[in-house]
Amino acid sequence: GAGVSQSPSNKVTEKGKDVELRCDPISGHTALYWYRQSLGQGLEFLIYFQGNSAPDKSGLPSDRFSAERTGGSVSTLTIQRTQQEDSAVYLCASSPRTSGEQFFGPGTRLTVL
Amino acid sequence: KNQVEQSPQSLIILEGKNCTLQCNYTVSPFSNLRWYKQDTGRGPVSLTIMTFSENTKSNGRYTATLDADTKQSSLHITASQLSDSASYICVVHDTGKLIFGQGTTLQVKP
Numbered sequence: 001g002a003g004v005s006q007s008p009s010n011k012v013t014e015k016g017k018d019v020e021l022r023c024d025p026i027s028g029h030t031a032l033y034w035y036r037q038s039l040g041q042g043l044e045f046l047i048y049f050q051g052n053s054a055p056d057k058s059g060l061p062s063d064r065f066s067a068e069r070t071g072g073s074v075s076t077l078t079i080q081r082t083q084q085e086d087s088a089v090y091l092c093a094s095s096p097r098t099s100g101e102q103f104f105g106p107g108t109r110l111t112v113l
Numbered sequence: 114k115n116q117v118e119q120s121p122q123s124l125i126i127l128e129g130k131n132c133t134l135q136c137n138y139t140v141s142p143f144s145n146l147r148w149y150k151q152d153t154g155r156g157p158v159s160l161t162i163m164t165f166s167e168n169t170k171s172n173g174r175y176t177a178t179l180d181a182d183t184k185q186s187s188l189h190i191t192a193s194q195l196s197d198s199a200s201y202i203c204v205v206h207d208t209g210k211l212i213f214g215q216g217t218t219l220q221v222k223p
Contacts, residue, residue, distance in 0.1 A: 004156070033211075043157070043202065043213040091156050101147075102211065104156030 002026070004105035006092050012111045013082055021077040021108045025094030033095070033102060034067055034077050038088040046090075049075065082112045116140045117214035119203050125220045130193055134217045136186040136203030144206040148177050148188045151200045151216070160188070160201075193221045 005024045013019050025032050034046040045059040049069040060066070064082075069075040079086055089109050093102040117138045126132050138146070145164045149157035161170045161177040163186070169178045174191045190197055198221045203214040 035213075042215040043211075045211065045213075093156070101159050101162055104158070106154075106156050 004092055004094050004103050006090075006105040006108050008108060009106065010109045010111075012113065014113050015084060016081055018078065018080045019082055019110065021079075021090050021092075021110070023075045023077070023092030023094075023105060025073065025075070025092070026096075026103055027073075029094035029096050029103075030072070031095040031097060031100070031102075032069055032075050033093045034075070035091040035093065036061075036088045037091060037107070043091065046077070079110075082110075084112050086110060087112045116207075116212050117203055117205050119201075119214040119217050121217060122215070123218040123220070125222060126193055128193060128195055128221050128223050131189065131191050132193060132219065134188045134190075134201050134203075134219070136188070136214055138184050138186070138203070138205045138212075138214075140205040140207050140212055141184075142207075146177075146179055146186050147204040147206065147211075148175070148186075149202040149204060151202060153199070157202055190219075193219075195221050195223060197221050 007022045030051045032049040035043045037043050047067045048056040064080045067077045089107040091104055091107045093104045095102045120135045145162050147162045148160045150160050151157040160172050160175050163170050163179045165181050176189045179186045200216040200218050202216045204211045
């Protein structure tokens with residue numbers, strides 16, 4: 001079956017521009033996570049959606065970062081006024097339940113010039 | 114201070130050899146501990162998931178151990194193959210979100 005998909009796979013943008021990253025989770029998965037992986041660094045938790053509950057935004061690094069999950073399915077991570085330090089691979093994962101195994105997408109590589 | 118520490122940071126071994134990766138954590142309490150394999154340019158893929166009460170779990174040539182008393186886990190790879198070259202990430206599940214270690218980069222040479 002289809003796994004988690006993310007788009008675009010690569011995004012190059014100029015400093016100060018806004019970007020939107022998309023995640024399509026596995027159908028039926030109620031939990032969705034966004035992570036950031038900077039070069040040579042471990043995975044950094046950003047935000048977590050579980051069903052209709054309020055999202056856990058505790059990992060978002062600044063108010064330039066926001067995410068939505070419409071209809072309990074597709075999610076969009078938006079970064080406003082991008083900075084060079086935002087350059088990283090942004091990974092999305094979905095899970096059938098809160099403590100269940102997470103299935104990761106291939107990631108979006110964001111480069112801010 | 115990182116709550117999940119992995120060692121070594123990187124490792125080079127010859128094809129066919131065994132190796133053991135270490136993970137120490139301070140997260141408490143925790144739901145489960147996971148080991149992921151991440152190939153270059155790909156998302157992480159789960160190898161094993163162990164709950165508090167499990168001591169060992171195998172997945173083919175991969176065997177993970179967990180000592181909840183000392184808060185240590187290891188991932189043992191037997192008869193390594195070139196395709197084992199990847200980053201191996203230890204992850205502790207803390208009430209709804211995952212806490213990731215920095216990973217160990219393994220390179221298997223022919």
